[in-house]
Amino acid sequence: MPLPIKAKTCWCSNSRLKDFNQEYAECLSCGTLVALKPLSDDQLFVRNDDSDFYGKKYWLDHQKEEFGYPDIYARSRNDLTERNLHWLKILLKYRFPLSSVLELGCAHGSFVALLELAGFSALGVEMSPWVVEFGQKTFGISVQAGVVESLNILPGSFDVIALMDVLEHLPDPIATMSHCLKLLKPDGLLLIQTPQFKERMDYDELVQSKNAFLSLLIPDEHLFLFTKHAVTELFQRLGVNHLCFEQAIFAHYDMFFVASRTHLEANTTEQIDAALMATPNGRFAQALLDIRERELGLTKRLLESEQDCATRLEQIEILTETILGSKRKKLGKYSFFHKLTSQ
Ligand SMILES: [Zn+2]
DSSP, X not given: OOOOOOSOOOXXXXXXXXXXXXXXXXXXXXOOEEESSOOOGGGGSOSOTTTSTTSHHIIIIIHHHHHOOOOHHHHHHHHIIIIIHHHHHHHHHHOOTTOEEEEETOTTOHHHHHHHHXXXXXXXXXXXXXXXXXXXXXXXXXXXXSOGGXXXXXXXXXXXXXXXXXXXXXXXXXXXXXXXXXXXXXXXXXXXXXXXXXXXXXXXXXXXXXXXXXXXXXXXXXXXXXXXXXXXXHHHHTTOOEEEEEXXXXXXXXXXXXXXXXXXXXXXXXXXXXXXXXXXXXXXXXXXXXXXXXHHHHXXXXXXXHHHHHHHHXXXXXXXXXXXXXXXXXXXHHHHXXXXXTO
């Protein structure tokens, strides 16, 4: 039976889409999940912080009430350890301090602040003027208000542009990424975290298995949910042919990658250590990364230990059952023999 076709167009300009659920359809060409009822183009801008969708309420109430996320005050503390250190670690694999970084959708600005501490020259961009001021006051960082296309930035200004949980919000990812590439130096790179829609995911199966990806189906905000194949195609169309997929923090529903027009070469651990240890603040950043590595090591050992305990407990239960079983057998024989001889 032919699949129903929706009257909607994917970022790749294909309009042959098949049903996924009531709110999304899957592009038959590139495999992206396309939101069927996104916000209007007008709702994507923040002109009035008190009433516009991505204004102050989005950060104070919406994310908390709709999705149970902590508010911006808690996030500005938690994200430093829960997200930013991981992002910094991956960035250092490809670029050393003193490189210039632009973060689109920097929220409260903790990643920009951590980059500055590590020795990078970082600038954030955020749509809500209230959030911009929050970042400036909280972390003493440089943040500009608006969308990237509206900023007065010279072409070829940055070594890195970071988009953490931003790509899926863009109404025209080709146009925005094309603009970002102009702002990058020719050998600049993009650092991107975005949800990962895995090929052949079926909505009913996701619901039955209570898959964590379901929490990312937010059609008015997440306009495009890409597969690895789809992001590769998106960037290839823009002449970005070098993509390296890295470990995502929330690997069960996200993907994390760097993308560049030129060959990507990874720095060695020794080179990264030397670059950070060259400055006093770099040493603090290094210390935070060291603590995180230790924490990850301890978590891994704890999980292994719990697994080991569970395996041993299982073996004890099997052995106990075997011993009790053979005892029951012996007792059974004895009572039968006792019954015969006593007659
Ligand atoms: Zn498509």
